[in-house]
Amino acid sequence: MRSTILITDDELNTREGLRKAIESESRKVDVAADGDEALDKIKKNNYDVLITDMRMPGMDGMTLLREAKKEAPDLGVIVLTAYGTIEMAVEAMRCGAYNYLTKPVNLDELEMLVEQILDKRRIEMENEYHRERDAAVEGFEGIIGESPPIRSLRERIKQIAPSKATVLITGETGTGKELVAQAIHNLSPRKKRLFVPVHCAALSENLLESELFGHERGAFTGAIKQRKGRFELADQGTIFLDEISEISTAIQVKLLRVLQEKEFQRVGGSETISVDIRILAATNTNLQELAEEGKFREDLYYRLKVVTLDVPPLRERVDDIPLLAHVFIKRFAKENAKGIMEISDEAMTSLKKYHWPGNVRELQGVMESMVILATGKQLEIDNVPYEIRRDSDVKPEVLVTGNVTLSDIEKQVILETLEKYNGNRTKTAEALGIGRRTLIRKIHEYGVSHSDDNDNSD
Secondary structure, eight states: OOEEEEEEOSOHHHHHHHHHHHOBTTEEEEEESSHHHHHHHHHHSOOSEEEEESOOSSSOHHHHHHHHHHHOTTOEEEEEEOGGGHHHHHHHHHTTOOEEEESSOOHHHHHHHHHHHHHHHHHHHHHHHHHHHHHHHHTTTTOOOOSHHHHHHHHHHHHHTTSOOOEEEEOOTTSOHHHHHHHHHHTSTTTTSOEEEEEGGGSOHHHHHHHHHOBOTTSSTTOOSOBOOHHHHTTTSEEEEETGGGSOHHHHHHHHHHHHHSEEEOBTOOOEEEOOOEEEEEESSOHHHHHHTTSSOHHHHHHHTTEEEEOOOGGGOGGGHHHHHHHHHHHHHHHTTOOSOEEOHHHHHHHHHSOOTTHHHHHHHHHHHHHHHOOSSEEOGGGSOHHHHHHTOOOOOOOOOSSOOHHHHHHHHHHHHHHHTTTOHHHHHHHHTSOHHHHHHHHHHHTOOOTTOSTTOO
């Protein structure tokens, strides 16, 4: 992302000379001939650095400094002053200027100050970003995201957690159903007791029965001693039955008894064992359809669905992908001793356009692979797996006829994307794969307007 700098000086040769000296591929430099013009530009753009002369006709540098700081408190300001006005420069620093230089300006010193401000800005933005990101991650039991579907899900969990109700958690594979179950347990009165997960599809019928209910010595070949099952282990706590649709009819009968009577018998035993447990179940299939088809006990289905929670697929919470991606990058970079890594706008846009059939679990695997295979400090579009780049390669529908220029096409795409996101510049910039400041500059450059397009629309 290019840094943006504004130079204000009433002398044409001075401002143009300074512009040429500090402008580069990574820096965009604007100029203003007086304080009023500079302030107008500051109101319309997000600048990183302001370089201003102190003595100018009309609004002087000191007034510009004060007004600029009101508009942009984080703006780094360098003031330029003649030898005889050092006192004014010192006063400017008291008012928030970063530093001052005397005229004629030493370009090496100016370059050093500009780079210091930009480094400080980068560090501050990175620290703030990580603070916000970590707060979002730690704020709710590992359920990462701030999109409306995830906010709604968290509110439902808060409502459900304190009760004793059985909960059926539905959602596609990889959406995080176990995390939801864990959150319900952690927010419940049972949080100091065990949370016992059981992945029903991973075990055969006989093994699953023994795993859930336990067995007595000699109950079957190899049962050389008594063994407590998961229901006993979860007493006073919570048991989570993942992929509940995969259990056999025989086990369904025994599970129904646990739900109704809170009791069961071990395999090969006659003793009735009572337990106080909360049962949470999850499925990626439509249990109601299975019940109607006779493939799942209808009475058990109704016992399980006292309360239902649906976990949204990743394609319905695209706005959470950047947060999720950064969390995974941070985790896998640490695990693989890669240091701090970031991801380019282009790579992130590709991730956001992909449909993610494997949901969050697939994204996690992709990010781990990208981090491991990366050779630099930033993940680029080339690090994104080919199949994701291919499937997410959505080109704008632009009809090119006559003497249409590249600028015309860019303007049209920006306008259409602003319309799509109701004037939200942050979302528009993310969708286009460019920085927000770049978008704002292009909006003013092309004279693009939108009914909701203002600085508060984000």
